Amino acid sequence: MAGEATRAAILDAAERVFADRGFDGATMRSIAEAAGVNQGLIHYHFDSKERLYGEVFARRAGDINDRRIERLQWLFAEAQPGVPPLEKVIEALLRPTIELGRDPARGGRHYAKLLATAANATDLRSIRLIRRQYDGIAAQFIDAIRRVVPGISRADAVWGYLSAIGIAIPLMARTGRAAELSDGACDDEDVTSVLERTILFTCAGLRALGRTTDRDFRTHPQEAI
Amino acid sequence: MAGEATRAAILDAAERVFADRGFDGATMRSIAEAAGVNQGLIHYHFDSKERLYGEVFARRAGDINDRRIERLQWLFAEAQPGVPPLEKVIEALLRPTIELGRDPARGGRHYAKLLATAANATDLRSIRLIRRQYDGIAAQFIDAIRRVVPGISRADAVWGYLSAIGIAIPLMARTGRAAELSDGACDDEDVTSVLERTILFTCAGLRALGRTTDRDFRTHPQEAI
DNA sequence: GTCTATAGTTCGATAGAC
DNA sequence: GTCTATCGAACTATAGAC
Secondary structure, eight states: OHHHHHHHHHHHHHHHHHHHHHHHHOOHHHHHHHHTSOHHHHHHHHSSHHHHHHHHHHHHHHHHHHHHHHHHHHHHHHHTTSOOOHHHHHHHHHHHHHHHHHOSSSTHHHHHHHHHHHHHOOSHHHHHHHHHHHHHHHHHHHHHHHHHSTTOOHHHHHHHHHHHHHHHHHHHHTOOHHHHHTTTSSOTTOHHHHHHHHHHHHHHHHHHHHHSOHHHHHHOHHHHO | OHHHHHHHHHHHHHHHHHHHHHHHHOOHHHHHHHHTSOHHHHHHHHSSHHHHHHHHHHHHHHHHHHHHHHHHHHHHHHHTTSOOOHHHHHHHHHHHHHHHHHOSSSTHHHHHHHHHHHHTOOSHHHHHHHHHHHHHHHHHHHHHHHHHSTTOOHHHHHHHHHHHHHHHHHHHHTOOHHHHHTTTSSOTTOHHHHHHHHHHHHHHHHHHHHHSOHHHHHHOHHHHO
16 A cells, blocks of 8 residues: 555655745645655645645644643642642643654654744634644643642733743744854754753743732732833 | 835735735735735835835834834943843833734734744745844844843853743734633733733743753753753 | 646736826 | 736646556
């Protein structure tokens, strides 16, 4: 059954081309060329460009989110009857994606670029796609943050979650911007170092939100800034 | 001289259409229609789609960055011989963009969406464009962070700056995701509230980076996480 | 399943009247 | 400056042979 291998080759090629040029910038011709097949065959396997795009996401997102949830549930199970440290929760959220973008063996690097682009894109197609794939996991981690950070409000847990994701997204894309702005002092590629700094930064931010209630903001807006 | 008004109308329309559909998704036809002019006139004023895109960015980026630098220099001048609080520095960085995206009177909302999309895009066109417009300001704020956060390394200042920007970018786009994930508890549109939380979160993260040196990371990677 | 060939659109850009 | 009209190229998708 050569069909499955062909499907995978097309998905790999599409992932790479979509990552480099975006949905509208990518062409079925260039994807076909990159996959070493002809254009008609892509339509045979995936119907339309739109569906192909969706399948590229679905293939990876399921895997990553499974690993995140697995880590998260294991953390809470092991910490019974207490709760795990915040650092571990944030690590469970961020490590799978950061690692995927830096895995030299697999094509995940391209998916990481693609996801980084789509996550902040404002066109309806991207927004719907991201929501479908990632809103479920967001709810679970927001809930976990609330259980682990004492005194944090629901709203602050949501803001904190979105901040963590906001920090992590450009890291996934490995733009090399940190290395550039630091004349090489920052190493984009070092998973351990990147992850440690991100976790440190994010947890400090979340705990600060937990220490400050909403009423403080509203009552003393001038002093709060 | 109706030419200038026409130019502005085309730029406004292009800003809106590019923000909604991206560079490749936007068409010269749709921009012309949105501007109330014909397609040929756009080429008369801006030569090509590529140049039009560049001019849309240049028009706003200069203005925003001027306001950021103005605030920053004023802060340091006023604090002499000391330095201003970190909170003020981060506010100077973030307020102009957050406000622009929420200004109901001007078209800045569309530019904010456009910038959010381009900032994390991985195609070469977007990367070059962002670097040209924003690398200069980045260097100045990284320098300011180093002067204001005691004990922070240059690398951590760069990571911290990029984290702050990473958090702010999705806020600019006003996707409504926070409101959605919190069942309305978070208000994306409230500039004051968004800015206060972001500043609180970011400053806590930066100070945490300042307290932890690089050597700690490398020596005890297990405990650090 | 995989190919070639092409239909049917839509694109960016230009020529030329006014 | 602004318009109409259109060129040539590129696009997605499909039809049909093998």
